[in-house]
Amino acid sequence: MENKAPLKFSALALAILGLSLLQWLWDGKVADYTHPQLIFLLFPVGLICIILAQVLLSAAGKDRKTSSPPLTDAGEDLDRAPGKMDLGLLWLALPLVIGFLFP
Amino acid sequence: MPNLSRSEKASKWINVILPMSLAGGLALIGILARTINTLGTNEVLTAAVADYTHRFAVGFERIFLEAVPFLLLGALAASVVEHYFSTAEVEKIFSKRLIPGIAAGLLTGVILPVGEGGSILLARALLRKGAALPSMVVMMLAAPALNVLPLAILLGSGGVSAVFWLRIGIGAVFAIIFGILLSFENQPERLIHGNSLHRHGSGIAQFKEAVSGNNQNRSKAVAVTTAKEFLEFTPYVIVAALIAAILQTILPVSWIPPVQGGLAGQIGSSGLWALLSSQSNLGDILTVQNSAISWPVVSQAVFLTLGIMLDAKLVVLYLRVLSRKAVFYMTVLAIGTAVLTGLVIGIQGMR
Numbered sequence: 001m002e003n004k005a006p007l008k009f010s011a012l013a014l015a016i017l018g019l020s021l022l023q024w025l026w027d028g029k030v031a032d033y034t035h036p037q038l039i040f041l042l043f044p045v046g047l048i049c050i051i052l053a054q055v056l057l058s059a060a061g062k063d064r065k066t067s068s069p070p071l072t073d074a075g076e077d078l079d080r081a082p083g084k085m086d087l088g089l090l091w092l093a094l095p096l097v098i099g100f101l102f103p
Numbered sequence: 104m105p106n107l108s109r110s111e112k113a114s115k116w117i118n119v120i121l122p123m124s125l126a127g128g129l130a131l132i133g134i135l136a137r138t139i140n141t142l143g144t145n146e147v148l149t150a151a152v153a154d155y156t157h158r159f160a161v162g163f164e165r166i167f168l169e170a171v172p173f174l175l176l177g178a179l180a181a182s183v184v185e186h187y188f189s190t191a192e193v194e195k196i197f198s199k200r201l202i203p204g205i206a207a208g209l210l211t212g213v214i215l216p217v218g219e220g221g222s223i224l225l226a227r228a229l230l231r232k233g234a235a236l237p238s239m240v241v242m243m244l245a246a247p248a249l250n251v252l253p254l255a256i257l258l259g260s261g262g263v264s265a266v267f268w269l270r271i272g273i274g275a276v277f278a279i280i281f282g283i284l285l286s287f288e289n290q291p292e293r294l295i296h297g298n299s300l301h302r303h304g305s306g307i308a309q310f311k312e313a314v315s316g317n318n319q320n321r322s323k324a325v326a327v328t329t330a331k332e333f334l335e336f337t338p339y340v341i342v343a344a345l346i347a348a349i350l351q352t353i354l355p356v357s358w359i360p361p362v363q364g365g366l367a368g369q370i371g372s373s374g375l376w377a378l379l380s381s382q383s384n385l386g387d388i389l390t391v392q393n394s395a396i397s398w399p400v401v402s403q404a405v406f407l408t409l410g411i412m413l414d415a416k417l418v419v420l421y422l423r424v425l426s427r428k429a430v431f432y433m434t435v436l437a438i439g440t441a442v443l444t445g446l447v448i449g450i451q452g453m454r
Contacts, residue, residue: 010334021171033164035389037256041172048175052333055326087338088118093126094341095167101133102160103140103153 011056013089018049020096029099125345132156155352162348162380166416169383170220170340177221178332181228182325190233190301197234205282208241209275213249219384219411220340222246223420224332230299230424236291241282243424244433247384247411248274257388266400267388269444270407277412277440281433294429296422336420343419347381350415354379360406361398369399370445373406374438381414401449409441 021042024030030039107115136156143149184193197211198204217225226239247253248271257267288294354375362372382390387410391398398406413434421430 010330013334014330021168030168033161034168035386035393037389038169038383038385042168045172045175052326052330055323056330059323059327087342088122089334089338090119090122090126091338091341092334093122094129094345095164097126097129097133098160098163101130101137102156103133103137 007056007060009089011053011060013092014049014056015053016096017092018046018053020099021046021049024099033099159348159352162351163344165386166344166347166381167340169386170344170416171337173218173221173383174224174336174340175221175329175333177217177224178329178336179325180215180217180221181224181332182328184225184228184232185328186321186325188232193229193232193234197229197238199235201237201283201286204235204238205241205279208238208282209245209249209278212242212245212278214251215246216250216252217246218250218253219247219417220336220420222250223417223424224336227299227424228332230295231301233301236288236294237282237286240285240425241278243421244278244281244412245275248278250384253383253385256385264391264403266391266403266407269404270411273408273440273444274411277437281436284432285429294426296424296426299424336423339419339423340416343381343416347379347415351379360402361394361396362402363399366401366446366449369401369449370405370442373398373402373445374409374441377406377409377441378414380410381416382410384411387411400452401445404448405441405445408444409437412437412440 021030024033025039025042025046030042034042133156136152139149139152143152197207211225212222215222215225222243226234226243229242230236230239285291285294292300358372358375360369360373360376362368377387380386380390387407391403391407418430418434421433425433
């Protein structure tokens with residue numbers, strides 16, 4: 001049985017990132033961090049992150065229900081050079097911790 | 104508990120233990136800083152804590168928030184290349200012949216709104232599909248300087264100085280020269296990161312064949328690949344932002360430009376700040392434009408030219424596509440170009 005946890009975890013990470021960006025836009029926190037002229041770029045980013053999270057979730061569900069070709073690019077992962085390590089999604093916690101907890 | 108191999112242990116340490124420890128440590132620092140700010144009775148300590156934590160948070164989040172939109176655009180472009188373009192089409196457009204290849208790379212850097220960072224994701228997708236290395240290097244390096252999206256935002260934000268046009272010219276020339284230099288390599292695959300090498304009959308190609316003719320499935324696959332590419336590269340931006348923000352925080356305030364001293368001081372401080380602040384190509388210009396203190400022309404020139412060619416975040420991202428050797432040569436050439444630009448402008452100004 002194929003493990004769908006990484007896909008669902010990716011969806012969760014994207015959803016949290018998207019919602020955090022929208023929250024920072026809503027309360028004006030991004031104005032502390034970046035130039036006012038660039039703030040508008042973050043609104044579509046927040047929305048797209050949430051949409052992508054939804055697509056990942058539905059892809060995970062679809063892969064489980066049907067025998068259609070997987071949407072998770074499993075084959076692509078096999079193409080990776082052996083021994084090359086990618087950084088994990090837990091690194092995404094850092095901008096959230098800094099953004100929410102630092103004064 | 105099963106015995107983990109050495110690589111599994113290293114992977115667990117890098118992917119779980121280190122980020123969780125850093126997140127926990129940063130959370131503690133953040134809570135402590137807030138407590139001192141609220142309850143602190145020693146004014147000097149309270150002010151110092153507030154200053155350092157704010158500098159760190161702004162340094163980190165600025166790099167992250169300015170990179171994220173362009174990473175997402177780059178991930179989308181890379182995903183479209185992956186699912187909608189065949190190897191033959193990519194090889195034809197980004198030809199191994201020098202001049203057509205470089206022209207195609209330059210044009211792609213101008214018209215595709217991927218900007219800084221995003222162009223690296225796109226370059227990797229194209230390299231995997233068989234694009235020529237010089238063409239991709241030109242595209243990656245020219246996009247921050249020439250891309251139409253940042254240009255439109257900047258031109259609409261209230262005018263730009265002569266130094267802005269100078270940096271566009273230097274950025275384009277630097278991209279072309281570096282592309283030409285790499286074209287002399289007989290085995291270009293030696294200069295490409297293992298993950299970016301062209302592979303025949305890849306899994307994704309088989310997948311593409313299986314879903315061809317079903318547009319809804321393919322659109323969904325584009326979205327999934329976009330998310331995957333974005334989530335693969337974003338942690339690297341976070342690591343680079345963390346290192347750069349720590350260095351920014353411990354850097355003496357007197358070293359932060361605009362330094363009004365001699366030529367060496369101006370070149371050194373603005374060059375170092377361009378590397379550490381790691382702002383987007385738009386952020387660089389806006390930093391100079393929005394500054395309360397006027398920047399000397401030499402500082403502007405060095406900061407703006409080096410800013411589009413190289414910074415801490417870009418070095419980390421370039422290492423995902425190119426070999427260490429290629430990134431090292433690029434770093435040396437970029438710093439040399441920026442210093443030379445500063446020297447020429449400074450010496451001209453003294454006459």
